Amino acid sequence: MTKTLTTLLLVAGVLSGCTLAPVYERPAPPVATSFPAAPEGYAAAEVKTGETRRASEIGWREFFRDPRLQAFIATSLENNRDLRTAALRIEEARALYQVQRSDLLPTVNATGGFNRSRTPALQSACSRPRASRSSPSTSRRAAR
Numbered sequence: 001m002t003k004t005l006t007t008l009l010l011v012a013g014v015l016s017g018c019t020l021a022p023v024y025e026r027p028a029p030p031v032a033t034s035f036p037a038a039p040e041g042y043a044a045a046e047v048k049t050g051e052t053r054r055a056s057e058i059g060w061r062e063f064f065r066d067p068r069l070q071a072f073i074a075t076s077l078e079n080n081r082d083l084r085t086a087a088l089r090i091e092e093a094r095a096l097y098q099v100q101r102s103d104l105l106p107t108v109n110a111t112g113g114f115n116r117s118r119t120p121a122l123q124s125a126c127s128r129p130r131a132s133r134s135s136p137s138t139s140r141r142a143a144r
Contacts, residue, residue, distance in 0.1 A: 064070055
């Protein structure tokens with residue numbers, strides 16, 4: 001009984017390690033392996049020294065050389081409400097972050113009090129006026 005159970009478990013363990021799935025081979029992508037050459041003037045911006053830079057390394061004014069297009073882009077950037085809103089939201093998030101960071105700093109709270117009362121002679125046990133004072137009560141809380 002023990003031998004058959006051990007053999008059965010051994011066979012199950014060996015077979016569980018086997019796979020019948022085929023080896024995956026990635027198919028070739030249906031696009032070109034390199035980016036096609038751009039038209040004259042748009043391939044890369046040439047610096048005065050003669051070297052070329054990628055489009056991501058230059059500013060938009062250098063990339064778009066047409067003055068009318070530059071004026072149109074400048075006007076759209078100045079009047080873009082979405083861009084302004086995004087910039088304001090970034091400033092708001094920074095301000096909220098600084099407020100939340102202030103919770104990391106220790107806080108100090110203090111309270112105090114003073115009471116003074118006078119008991120008339122008729123109500124006093126020793127038949128003379130009595131004045132009583134309570135010491136100031138203070139409580140302090142430091143650090144969070």
